[in-house]
Amino acid sequence: MTAPRAPTGITGENAALFDAFALHLATRTRNTRDAYLRDVAQLFTLADPTPIARVDRRQLMRFVGTLHGRGLSGRSLARTLSAWRAFYRFLAERDPSLPEDPTAGIKAPKSPRRLPAALSPDEAAKLVTIEDDGALALRDRALFELAYSSGLRLSEIAGLDVAGCDLAGGEVRVFGKGSKERIVPVGAAARDAISTWLKTRDAFAAAREQAMFIGRHGRRLSPRAIQQRLAAWAIRQGLSRHVHPHMLRHSFASHVLQSSGDLRAVQEMLGHASIASTQVYTHLDFQALAKVYDAAHPRAKRKRGK
Secondary structure, X not given: OOOOOOOXXXXXXXXXXXXXXXXXXXXXXXXXXHHHHHHHHHHHHHHOOOOHHHOOHHHHHHHHHHHHHOOOOHHHHHHHHHHHHHHHHHHHHHOOOOOOOOOOOOOOOOOOOOOOOOOOHHHHHHHHOOOOOXXXXXXXXXXXXXXXXXXXXXXXXXXXXXXXXXXXXXXXXXXXXXXXEEEEEOOHHHHHHHHHHHHHHHHHOOOOOOEOOEOOOOOEOOHHHHHHHHHHHHHHOOOOOOOOHHHHHHHHHHHHHHHHOOHXXXXXXXXXXXXXXXXXXXXXXXXXXXXXXXXXXXXXXXXXXX
């Protein structure tokens, strides 16, 4: 492989170090190597004309501030710092007499946490109310009802077997992240939809196929196919935005939390290892309350021009 040359504007000692670092990254994947070199080239440009080995911690912090001021998010800056750290580790291995790593202790500013997109209860009900008796429509309704009823991940829906669904007991057994098994309750509407689908499923399931949700050829429905069917039905049902399987999981969590306030129960049903992962739904709950407040409170909104 021919190593990339230092970008235009990086000259002298800095150019030689850049080229050496590019060779050092030769065993990395192309995407990683390109990202690291792009971020390190940016460091060289910010440092110019100072020799890169003489840049100190204060200067690096100023560089981070400059990039943040240009609009880079905390996540992007964290990735950039990771590349810079790799470069300074390389320099230390190359010349142990160099000063301490100037990137030590520098952290990227935190980005605002994105709240997961969720459907309103009316949108969710509209999506799952599929009035079509075709086999695929019955399957899709059962699939969507179950995803919304139990908050399942896409991989859990695709991986569900008929044997994992206990309609009499009102629960499903799924395997989540790290193949961790959990048992989740299933609501009445989902049980009815699954029961109806099972009467049709057996007519065209392939021999010995164990999957709950199967495609036209009788084999397990793929995650990609589930995504496509959900997006298509959302349009057909009149929803005004793109809907993906994880949105049903978010909607389940948000709606159960709004109704019950039981964060621990929602954590268990979602299969979150940490309560912190579930707490994001309290923010969705607050957003919903804030909208009600803004619409209803006589002094919630400022008058224009005041």
